[in-house]
Amino acid sequence: MYEKNNFKVQNKHILHSSIFNPTLRGWQSIKCEITPKNLMYPLFIVEDDNAVQPINSMPGISRYGINKLKQHLEGIIKNGLQSVLLFGVIENLPKDDVATHADSPDNPVMRALPKIKSWFPNLTIACDVCLCPYSSHGHCGILKPDGTLDNTASLKRISDVALAYAKAGADIIAPSDMMDGRIGAIKTKLVNSGLQEKVAILSYTAKFASSFYGPFRDAAKSKPAHGDRKCYQLPPTSTGLAIRAAERDITEGSDMLMVKPTMIYMDILKELKEKHPEYPMFAYQVSGEYAMIYHAASKGNAELKIVLMEVLESIRRAGADVIISYFTPVVLEWLQPKNKL
Ligand code: PB1
Secondary structure, three states: OEEEOOEEEOHHHOOHHHOOOHHHHHHOOHHHOOOHHHEEEEEEEEOOOOOEEEOOOOOOOEEEOHHHHHHHHHHHHHOOOOEEEEEEEOOOOOOEOOOHHHOOOOOHHHHHHHHHHHHOOOOEEEEEEOOOOOEOOOOOOOEOOOOOEOHHHHHHHHHHHHHHHHHHOOOEEEEOOOOOOHHHHHHHHHHHOOOOOOOEEEOOOEEEOOOOOHHHHHHHOOOOOOOOOOOOOEOOOOHHHHHHHHHHHHHHOOOEEEEEOOHHHHHHHHHHHHHOOOOOEEEEEOHHHHHHHHHHHHOOOOOHHHHHHHHHHHHHHOOOOEEEEOOHHHHHHHHOHHHOO
16 A cells, blocks of 8 residues: 555556566567467469459459469468468359359369378468358358258358368368358268368357348358248347357357458457356457448548558457468568567
């Protein structure tokens, strides 16, 4: 206890002694650190092998053809990139009701996998598995004739696609479809193919029917042709379903969990990490979050490096072990010793 201008401050209420220099402040936030292993980089791959297509809705992000991927990734890998998440985008291949080209030999992800593996053997490759980029109706599963979701048919199709990516070289299968039981269906096919020890599953566990996916749907040409995804993505207001989804996916064999989006779902992130501390928890900073931060900075309303590091460290504080972020390349550049804050 000490007197300060006649106001008594209890010794344990003296906080300034813990934060008066960067080292002391750093010790207060060790679990929030951002290092290369805490980042996963989403990548859009198109059919045209020589294409680089800037995405209007996501300034600074492009779709890449296979022949442009190596050059794009080399510098980022030199800066420490450890993992990527691949999304295929088709423009000329036909889209049909069963998403035939989700796993056809012409699929850009199917063709890119062996090449990326040979170029960068130490890079961990996750593949998003979903039907929406390849289906004529733009939904994430197979539909019944009445236009509602056929969960059973969807499980078969999605697990087939997952197995195809696994056989083509994927290290991680990341099903973003949100069908009930897809983790079990995928795990069963991996086990039956003898791949259960070589391919991990990263479940999009608590993935909400968010309004923050617009730029991605533009980038991946994956907007639903009719209706919305509220019958299979979680209601933004439901914590209970997020908890149940985590229990379900863990029971069915998922190796890692995810919450998506992030900034407005930090309560869910914290709750699921506290309930399942033994599972790596991923947080997907989605396209709408990317665009929001990017435009705020480009309009001069925020200093990108300071705002983005605050956002990423806060996502870590809330419980994320890995953040899936389109900003990964620029953050890895900032983390280089020559550029340390
Ligand atoms: O960055 C993003 O917005 C991610 C969008 C995400 C990709 N996994 C899905 C959201 C959606 O479009 O509904 C794609 C669904 N398979």
